[in-house]
Amino acid sequence: MGIFNRIFNVGKAEAHAMVDKLEDPIKMTEQGIRDLKKDLDKSLQALAEVKAMSIRSKKDLNDSKSMAKNYEQKAILLIQKAEKGELEVAEADRLATESLSKKEEALEAAKRAQEEVTRFDNNIATLDKNVKKLKSTISSYENELRTLKARARVSSATQKINKQLSGIDSSGTVSMLEKMKEKVAQQEALSEAYGEISLENRSLDDEIDDVLSEKNVKASNSLEELKAKLKNKSE
Known part of the structure; x- marks a missing residue:
């Protein structure tokens, strides 16, 4: 069993080595930024949805508060009518009790709406924080990517120049120049010798x-x- 594990580990190490050779840091960074932007889009969408629910909950809260106040005002008016003799006391008490019951239901609805508003506001704060963090991270990575691309271009150009320079045989070039100098000197001497010979043979x-x-x-x-x-x- 041990030998199979060793074989597996060797194969795994070789696979990782091949992946390392194929990895392009610029392409990997670009892909990472694209993934972060997708996450940002999803976060923005979630933030918008939660804000929409918060707005609706706040509207429900205000409506429920307004309804509770309205039922309380109705109960007061019913009691006042009974006091003025415009409505039987028993009927006024019954209707006023129903109005106050509706008021309590509205207050319960307002309480639930307030809890939802609080929860949504907390969610909004968390999502907004995450969105800002994602935006900052993306901006930072984009700046690093620009720097990385510039460094890659410089290193590539430097590598080409160094490769060209490394291929130059300086010793062979110097040797050729020395041979050329010697050949020119011989030609000059030969020309001078022919000149002297031509004078002697006049x-x-x-x-x-x-x-x-x-x-x-x-x-x-x-x-x-x-x-x-x-x-x-x-x-």
Whole structure:
């Protein structure tokens, strides 16, 4: 039996691990907020219903009080009529007694209505407290959700950048740059060597043409003019 329990516990642990991997904290928070809003809607509906019953009970209370007062006034009027001789005393007493009985029934109804009003008002206070708590909780969770979404975007962007940076082979890049520098240096040296070789391999005609070139002629004339100026100054 023990080995089956161990196998079951291992399977249960693996199942929990799979669920943890599938859980998305943002989606879970959004679902939690949706559930709370459903609870809030139900609480608001219950609050409205209890308030409606409270309003009706208060109306019944006022009606019963008014009825009791009205029956008492009728009993007084009946007695007054009997005193004035407008109504037989026995009949007045009978009707007055019936009116007072109705008054007591109205007072009992008023008492029951008052108890209902008190109970409903207590229920309203409790429901109103729960509604305010739910609203505050939902607002708090929505603020946390906005923060969580912002953090998720930042962490996702950071993760991408870090992943890209981690894929860069800095040592290989430096090695390639060094090889490039060496290759360029070799090309520059080779170019310079070819230049020297080309000068060494000039023919006699090339040297003559170079001496007689316009550039060298101008330079020679400038040299002669400079010598003449120096000679004039010395004289």
